[in-house]
Amino acid sequence: MSLTDHSDGTAAQTDRDRDDPMVRVEGLKKHFPIYEGILQQRAGEVRAVDGVSFDIAEGETLGLVGESGSGKTTTGRSMLRLTEPTAGTVEIDGQDVVDLSDDELKKFRRNMQIVHQDPTSSLNPRHRVKSIIEAPLKIHDYGDADERLERIEELLEMVDLPREFLYRHPGQLSGGQKQRVGIARAVALNPKFVVLDEPTSALDVSVQARIVDILENIQDEYGITYLFITHDLSLLRNVADRIGVMYLGRLVEVGDVDSVFETPEHPYSRALLSAISTVSQADERAKPDRQNVEGEIPDPREKPSGCAFRSRCPYAFDACSGDEPGMYEMGEDQVARCYLHDDEYEEGPDW
Numbered sequence: 001m002s003l004t005d006h007s008d009g010t011a012a013q014t015d016r017d018r019d020d021p022m023v024r025v026e027g028l029k030k031h032f033p034i035y036e037g038i039l040q041q042r043a044g045e046v047r048a049v050d051g052v053s054f055d056i057a058e059g060e061t062l063g064l065v066g067e068s069g070s071g072k073t074t075t076g077r078s079m080l081r082l083t084e085p086t087a088g089t090v091e092i093d094g095q096d097v098v099d100l101s102d103d104e105l106k107k108f109r110r111n112m113q114i115v116h117q118d119p120t121s122s123l124n125p126r127h128r129v130k131s132i133i134e135a136p137l138k139i140h141d142y143g144d145a146d147e148r149l150e151r152i153e154e155l156l157e158m159v160d161l162p163r164e165f166l167y168r169h170p171g172q173l174s175g176g177q178k179q180r181v182g183i184a185r186a187v188a189l190n191p192k193f194v195v196l197d198e199p200t201s202a203l204d205v206s207v208q209a210r211i212v213d214i215l216e217n218i219q220d221e222y223g224i225t226y227l228f229i230t231h232d233l234s235l236l237r238n239v240a241d242r243i244g245v246m247y248l249g250r251l252v253e254v255g256d257v258d259s260v261f262e263t264p265e266h267p268y269s270r271a272l273l274s275a276i277s278t279v280s281q282a283d284e285r286a287k288p289d290r291q292n293v294e295g296e297i298p299d300p301r302e303k304p305s306g307c308a309f310r311s312r313c314p315y316a317f318d319a320c321s322g323d324e325p326g327m328y329e330m331g332e333d334q335v336a337r338c339y340l341h342d343d344e345y346e347e348g349p350d351w
């Protein structure tokens, strides 16, 4: 296989329009300084996100998957500048978000929103549903009181909540109902891009599917572009158009959803897939053989040299401790960061 020039992890291309993506991320980094001692001197840094690049076409969903500590949530938060990126560019609808002043950023926020993982902590318990959803409308000078109320009612209908919920407090709602309020607030201003940060993982399995349905219906109607962050790869099968797999702050595989599920080309993706539960026997047969990945994801401060996955990879061989592998093109819509796909190492382990 040939090495692509996407050594920083640029996503593979799909049949969607990639010439003018809604979201373009280039070399995004977020490093957190570590301070130690009585004088709190800087002793190093945690490279939570370490050079991530990808595009998302308009109306597309990119699923970002990885274990806790892989950097996926920090990637989403850095893109929205909820945490300031250390380096890189993030273009949303042609606007470099990283370059915006505080005032410009405040105005631009109407175009980029987030749905948080925990709906309980993301809603102010003292406010009623009406004022929670109204807050972004007021900040961005949306109409008068009557027009805002009309919009809030429309949003409640969109997330399948009855009008009488307008005057309830979050404490009177179930987890799924709270998350619907969070979604209504996030899409109130019809944003172009929404980060969905594990939007169903704090909810009962019985309500997860309904939340996903609501998100998909909203996307179909308004063409919103999603970054869907999750640790649960199985969830992305029916939700994502493309998938990015993250490990220790780097993308290790990117591809269209069918390619990643049917022919995962990175040992880490294969391990994640082999561990998911399936419902049907056909899906079970299609799963890769169980891959035993040793141990936990390493502390990002002790990232292995060479390929960061080598301390857990069942296929690791000599080359893996040298330079970090680049991204190898595995087909039209798939790239993977692994030396097993380098013709130079065809004597390496069987894949």
Ligand code: SF4
Pocket: 266, 267, 268, 307, 308, 309, 310, 311, 313, 314, 315, 316, 317, 320, 325, 337, 338, 339, 340
């Ligand atoms: Fe495993 Fe080596 Fe591939 Fe890394 S480069 S995933 S250690 S085989």
